[in-house]
Amino acid sequence: MRDLVDLNTHIANAARDRNSPRVVAVLTTRNEExxxxxxLENLFRQGVQVYVCDNQSTDRxxxxxxxYSGAGLIGFESIPHSGWYRWEHLLRRKEELFQSLEADWFMHVDADEIHLPPTSYxxxxxxxxxxxxxxxNAIEFSEFTFIPTREAPNHDNPDYQHTLRTYYPFRPTSPHCVRAYKKQDGPMEIAWSGGHLVRFGGPVRLYPERFRMKHYLFLSxxxxxxxxxxxxxxxxxxxxxGWHGWRPRLRSEDIRLPDATKVRATATDDDLDEANPWSAHWLERYAS
Known part of the structure; x- marks a missing residue:
């Protein structure tokens, strides 16, 4: 783990800037050790605080x-797990927290994602x-999906953000991932869209520039x-x-990795290319 004192410094610096909104990410987890x-550390470094809803993880x-309590983590709770993946139930709990937590802006975040601002910020x-x-009052993120290749098949290690550099831009619809929202007096609804879009009592005014999101779909x-x-x-x-796409159909024998020539490679986060995005994930073509 990196130095928590350093993470506290990032939070304190953001708090001292009176022009900075208080941004809280609501993160749901299950077995995401x-x-x-x-x-968490990526969000904290950028001044974002986090509330964790854990769906009774059985790992660490x-x-x-x-x-990270006191270093950006403002709270956590345990949501009972029934043996089924109940995505709508988890999203509705996030909606409740958008109403009850103190913040100027909220983010809807999953653990296998790294959220980044535009390169100019x-x-x-x-x-x-x-x-x-x-x-x-809302912000869309461009999704960059990171997966391993046949040439470099295994990145299931703590250093995955540095070793896994192959990706494809993913954008099946437009808008696709509206994941940050300004606090509203009324409902802030995301469950109706599976977490991809937001609905307010009034108009949704999307920021014209997309932010960036690295999605580590799998590491091996x-x-x-x-x-x-x-x-x-x-x-x-x-x-x-119509949620979850290919995931319910996937079998172990369906999992194949692409050649490196089929995907893109990034040297730094600033060279991520969203042009000509894919409309289907790599594994979707194999899930029977």
Whole structure:
């Protein structure tokens, strides 16, 4: 774990800037011990505080998260796990927290994501302040999906953000990932869209520039199997709402890695290229 004193300094510096909004990310987790520290530390470095809703993880997720209490983690709770992946239930809990937590802006975040501002801004908080000053009340993120390749198949290690550099831009619809929202007096609804879009009582005014989000879909073929195969999805979400895509159909034998020539590579976060995005994930073509 990196120095918590350094993380506290980032939080304190953001708080001293009276132009900075208070931004709180609401993060749901279940068995995310590989990702949780990197996700939290990225947000803290950029002045974002975090509230964690843990869906009864059976690994060290909550133990790792609790180490950051007082260093950007403002609270956590345990949500009972019924044996099924109940995504709508988790999103509705986030909606409740958007109403009850104190913040100027909220973010909807998953543990396998790294959120970044546009390259012209130093931090998420400074970029959100610019969006707020312009009169925007919601922000879309461009998704860059990181997956391993046949040439470099295994990144299931604590240093995955540095070793896994191959990705594709993903944008099946437009807008696709509206993940930051200004606090509203009325409802702030995301469950209706599976967490991709937001609905207010009044108009949604999207900031004209997209922020960036690195999504680490899986770190190796074995990690993909652990993450997706065997997860139990509700039929009302899969069939009734059309959520989760290829994930409920995925089998271990379906998991294949692309050649490096099929995806893009990044040297730094500033060279991520969103042009010509994919409309389907790599594994979708193999899920039977």
């Amino acid at each position: 590989r990702f949780i520290a990197g996700c 997720t909550l133990e790792i998260a609790q180490r 130093a931090s998420l908080v400074s970029a959100i302040a610019a969006a707020d000053a312009l009169g925007s 073929a074995e990690h993909a199997a652990r993450k997706y195969v065997g997860r139990r999805y509700l039929s009302e979400e899969v069939i009734g709402r």
